[in-house]
Amino acid sequence: MSVRPAPPAWPLEVETLVIGAGAAGMVAALSAHEAGEEVLVLERDAVPAGSTALSAGLIPAAGTAQQRAAGIADDPDRFAADIQKKADGEADPALVAALTGAIPEAVEWLTEGLGLPLTVVEDFDYPGHSRRRMHGLPDRAGASLVDALRARCEARGVPIVCERRVETLFTDAGGEVAGVAARLPDGTVEEIGAERVILACNGYGGNKTRVARHMPGIADALYFGHAGNQGEALDWAEALGLATAHLGAYQGHGNVAHPHGILITWAVITEGGVQVNADGRRFWNEAQGYSEAARAVLAQPGGQAVTVFDARIADVARQFADFRAAEAQGVIKTADTVAELAAAFGLPAEALEQTLTEAEAARAAGTADAFGRRFGAVAPLAAPYCGVRVTGALFHTQGGLAVTPEARAMRADGTPCRRLFATGGAAVGVSGAGDSGYLSGNGLLAAVALGRIAGRGRA
Numbered sequence: 095m096s097v098r099p100a101p102p103a104w105p106l107e108v109e110t111l112v113i114g115a116g117a118a119g120m121v122a123a124l125s126a127h128e129a130g131e132e133v134l135v136l137e138r139d140a141v142p143a144g145s146t147a148l149s150a151g152l153i154p155a156a157g158t159a160q161q162r163a164a165g166i167a168d169d170p171d172r173f174a175a176d177i178q179k180k181a182d183g184e185a186d187p188a189l190v191a192a193l194t195g196a197i198p199e200a201v202e203w204l205t206e207g208l209g210l211p212l213t214v215v216e217d218f219d220y221p222g223h224s225r226r227r228m229h230g231l232p233d234r235a236g237a238s239l240v241d242a243l244r245a246r247c248e249a250r251g252v253p254i255v256c257e258r259r260v261e262t263l264f265t266d267a268g269g270e271v272a273g274v275a276a277r278l279p280d281g282t283v284e285e286i287g288a289e290r291v292i293l294a295c296n297g298y299g300g301n302k303t304r305v306a307r308h309m310p311g312i313a314d315a316l317y318f319g320h321a322g323n324q325g326e327a328l329d330w331a332e333a334l335g336l337a338t339a340h341l342g343a344y345q346g347h348g349n350v351a352h353p354h355g356i357l358i359t360w361a362v363i364t365e366g367g368v369q370v371n372a373d374g375r376r377f378w379n380e381a382q383g384y385s386e387a388a389r390a391v392l393a394q395p396g397g398q399a400v401t402v403f404d405a406r407i408a409d410v411a412r413q414f415a416d417f418r419a420a421e422a423q424g425v426i427k428t429a430d431t432v433a434e435l436a437a438a439f440g441l442p443a444e445a446l447e448q449t450l451t452e453a454e455a456a457r458a459a460g461t462a463d464a465f466g467r468r469f470g471a472v473a474p475l476a477a478p479y480c481g482v483r484v485t486g487a488l489f490h491t492q493g494g495l496a497v498t499p500e501a502r503a504m505r506a507d508g509t510p511c512r513r514l515f516a517t518g519g520a521a522v523g524v525s526g527a528g529d530s531g532y533l534s535g536n537g538l539l540a541a542v543a544l545g546r547i548a549g550r551g552r553a
Contacts, residue, residue, distance in 0.1 A: 116144025348387020
């Protein structure tokens with residue numbers, strides 16, 4: 095990745111050039127097109143995907159029509175407070191306010207303007223959210239969200255040119271980004287001028303060197319994100335003298351089926367399930383969240399755990415395509431007794447029985463257990479029991495380019511760029527400095543809300 099002075103003339107020029115065709119890039123492109131701008135999206139891969147395609151595709155938003163229809167009272171201020179509580183106050187307040195304020199309109203636009211049938215998840219809670227505010231497509235699959243956005247781009251004539259790897263940013267005499275050079279599969283290079291450039295090229299989870307430097311605690315974990323997330327935005331930031339923030343922040347997940355590599359929804363935990371290690375014992379407060387679960391699980395013998403739940407919870411989890419896929423592949427095991435479930439995973443039956451008995455006693459009493467977890471009003475686990483062997487994984491990074499609430503990249507001296515914007519994983523998120531600050535859905539919150547803001551901005 096390099097930065098060079100702009101050439102005297104451009105073979106091709108556009109108003110808005112978007113680098114990356116994940117959810118953030120396509121939302122930005124559609125928004126810019128809607129505002130009357132000439133838009134071009136360059137995508138490195140043969141088919142648009144990005145980290146969104148590997149997620150459940152759920153967008154958190156407060157104060158939406160879907161929530162009102164479900165009788166859920168919520169608003170952006172409450173959402174912002176939940177974000178800061180989870181992030182221990184480390185997130186930029188102005189950015190948090192911008193995202194939580196923009197996301198209700200963005201969800202309305204996706205639903206009413208683009209025709210995406212988004213519904214709110216009403217049957218279970220996500221850790222840290224004081225209201226049910228996750229919105230997704232019926233199959234709760236990120237790949238479906240990406241496909242839907244791509245279809246809308248095609249229908250509206252927003253060009254997405256794939257297999258174009260942007261290697262160079264060009265700058266004008268004032269140091270502002272003025273265009274790019276992209277390499278084609280045959281090795282030739284295209285130079286394209288632009289009134290403004292939007293970086294939507296995601297984070298750096300696939301770059302082992304950067305992960306080891308910024309996030310050593312998760313460096314040896316399974317990487318469950320997009321392999322192309324190599325940190326190009328950070329390379330350009332260094333060359334351009336741009337500010338970055340919270341480079342040690344990331345979203346982990348401690349419920350990835352092992353060795354199959356299938357994401358198991360955290361609903362199996364929030365509805366009353368628990369995680370046990372090879373000794374059949376619980377080892378942490380699972381209610382903290384799935385991001386910090388990655389390190390908790392990886393710290394167990396073999397870096398593995400077994401998530402234990404029951405048939406009632408499995409019914410809730412089946413709304414997620416990944417869970418149904420796990421069942422189809424025999425990843426989820428079912429047993430009529432705790433002893434049979436223990437045998438299926440090679441766990442000490444007596445220890446597992448005692449572990450579940452202790453958890454049930456805390457649930458029934460309405461008190462915190464030895465790990466500080468309160469189970470709330472969930473039903474007790476009952477036969478038939480279910481289980482899945484899991485490990486911890488790194489999903490995507492949450493640090494990146496520092497941006498203004500208008501999605502403009504910021505220079506190291508604190509001044510905003512006029513022609514360079516950043517969104518999605520290329521920009522810093524609102525998850526604080528580590529992994530425990532990640533509130534469920536923060537990734538797509540930034541992708542959709544900041545993408546919408548960037549797309550509607552002007553150079």
